[in-house]
Amino acid sequence: MxxxxxxxxxxxxxxxxxxxxxxxxxxxxxxxxxxxxxxxxxxxxxxxxxxxxxxxxxxxxxxxxxxxxxxxxxxxxxxxxFSLAEIRAFLEADDEREQLREAFRQESDVEARLAQLERCDTLIQRQLQLIEQKITGLEQLRSSLQARLDRHAQRRAELLQQRSSLDK
Amino acid sequence: MxxxxxxxxxxxxxxxxxxxxxxxxxxxxxxxxxxxxxxxxxxxxxxxxxxxxxxxxxxxxxxxxxxxxxxxxxxxxxxxxFSLAEIRAFLEADDEREQLREAFRQESDVEARLAQLERCDTLIQRQLQLIEQKITGLEQLRSSLQARLDRHAQRRAELLQQRSSLDK
DNA sequence: CTTAACCTTGACGTAAACGGTAAACCTGTG
DNA sequence: CACAGGTTTACCGTTTACGTCAAGGTTAAG
Incomplete structure (x- = not known):
């Protein structure tokens, strides 16, 4: 070995x-x-x-x-x-943020630092938007399935009631 | 035409x-x-x-x-x-549910109907689990990005304060 | 009935995302 | 230093998810 x-x-x-x-x-x-x-x-x-x-x-x-x-x-x-190409774009935003972090630490001018923060935030916002879009889509799917379960619970309750009245 | x-x-x-x-x-x-x-x-x-x-x-x-x-x-x-193969599996569950619905309407025995509901629910649960897994993953990603934004807001506030004290 | 525009079933082509293998090189162990 | 086993680049193969093209049948309008 x-x-x-x-x-x-x-x-x-x-x-x-x-x-x-x-x-x-x-x-x-x-x-x-x-x-x-x-x-x-x-x-x-x-x-x-x-x-x-x-x-x-x-x-x-x-x-x-x-x-x-x-x-x-x-x-x-x-x-x-995501496709690997999309991931590449996504990570490039990460990388630019990393660079901005470095620049930020070396920068002393307040206005410049504020501008850098601004730029960084827009990058993050873009990523957030993508993610939230996916989440809402998924939540919609989830709630439609959940609704089905709820209707079934309703039916089940009715059936159980039927059964108990027969048992009597 | x-x-x-x-x-x-x-x-x-x-x-x-x-x-x-x-x-x-x-x-x-x-x-x-x-x-x-x-x-x-x-x-x-x-x-x-x-x-x-x-x-x-x-x-x-x-x-x-x-x-x-x-x-x-x-x-x-x-x-x-999902890959198309996965979608196929997912939809097959839908199809079985559809079949169960039909069977349900033709079934009169209470016990049998309850069993069909049960089976149907497990199919739905399986789909729900998949979706929720994705959602929690995405939410985690989102909150990490959100945390970054929050830290930036903090930094921004500090910088703004600095600037105003210099303006004086 | 002719014809343009649509449809059918192949069949081949392609980009993405890897798998596998070859030929040559590197590395720790005996 | 021999060598088993890990690594490199290079290149070809494969699967998925379609695009594209060809040959031939269908349909509605004139």
Whole structure:
């Protein structure tokens, strides 16, 4: 069995406490996320995912953040039923927000910071709108099914009453 | 222009009031639902949709119920992101419920009717569970975005305060 | 009855989202 | 350092969900 504790290129702190979590091989990411290695490479090819680094031998190395991103992709794919292209757009908004965060921390001018917040909010609003649209559609579906159950409960009550009056 | 008022094979009632809505051609269903004719034929091929009848010349004829079913399919596809195979399974549950409804109306035994209601309910419950699972996932996503907006509102308030104290 | 416009059933083509395999390279263990 | 097993890129194959085209039958209007 090879590659037991792979790629500890990020070292420990002087005291022995881990400052950076060790980077992961593609196999480890695959087993943690339930995706196949092929799929991870494919997502990278589409620009959805960029592993934090590469080993000396050109092996992909993933950080915990990368794993989180993978989970995010899965969520968007399974919950929202988005195509990978749509997910890409969605994540690009995330990325721009990340950039804005960085810029925000370096910016000192109050007006500029307010403008950045504004921009960031519109990005979020757009995502929220998409999600809420899906939710209302689903809730509509749910309530129609629920109504059916309610009608059945009504019928059931009638039938039970019928039965008890016969039992007498 | 051909096929102006196609396929009135279902006739009127004696009084002139329409008892049955006229059946529709594939073109009409396509334009009403926004799907293409090809897609409608494909769905039929997969067993998702079976037009109510055929004309003498072997043209597909759709009823209003058929149109509703198409809308249902669209919902399941777009909202839930289901594959057509999953939609097929979902609709088969609908169909069994429909059969149960018929059986229910013909059944007079109270116990039997109760059992049918029970069976019907479990079918609905299964569908509900799927939907609710999606909804909670989406709501989680939504609240995380909302939290971000809230934090930004907080920051914005701080910045505005800063500005006003400088204005002074 | 002719004809434009619609329909039918194939059959082939395609984009998306991967699966699988080959050829060559990397890595930890004995 | 040998080697089993993990990884890389490259490329071809497959399934799903249709698009598109061809050959031939149907329908309504003139």
């Amino acid at each position: 090879a590659m037991a504790d792979a790629a500890c290129s990020s070292e420990q702190t002087g005291t022995g406490r881990r400052r950076f979590s060790p980077l992961l091989t593609i196999e480890q990411v695959a087993s943690r996320t339930g995706l196949t290695k092929r799929t991870l490479r494919y997502y990278e090819e589409l620009g959805l995912l960029r592993p934090t680094g590469r080993s000396d031998g050109n092996y992909r190395l993933y950080s915990e953040d990368d794993v989180e991103r993978v989970e995010r992709i899965k969520e968007l794919r399974d919950l929202l039923g | 051909a096929m102006a008022d196609a396929a009135c094979s279902s006739e009127q009632t004696g009084t002139g009031r329409r008892r049955f809505s006229p059946l529709l051609t594939i073109e009409q269903v396509a334009s009403r639902t926004g799907l293409t004719k090809r897609t409608l034929r494909y769905y039929e091929e997969l067993g998702l949709l079976r037009p109510t009848g055929r004309s003498d010349g072997n043209y597909r004829l759709y009823s209003e119920d058929d149109v509703e079913r198409v809308e249902r399919i669209k919902e399941l596809r777009d909202l839930l992101g």
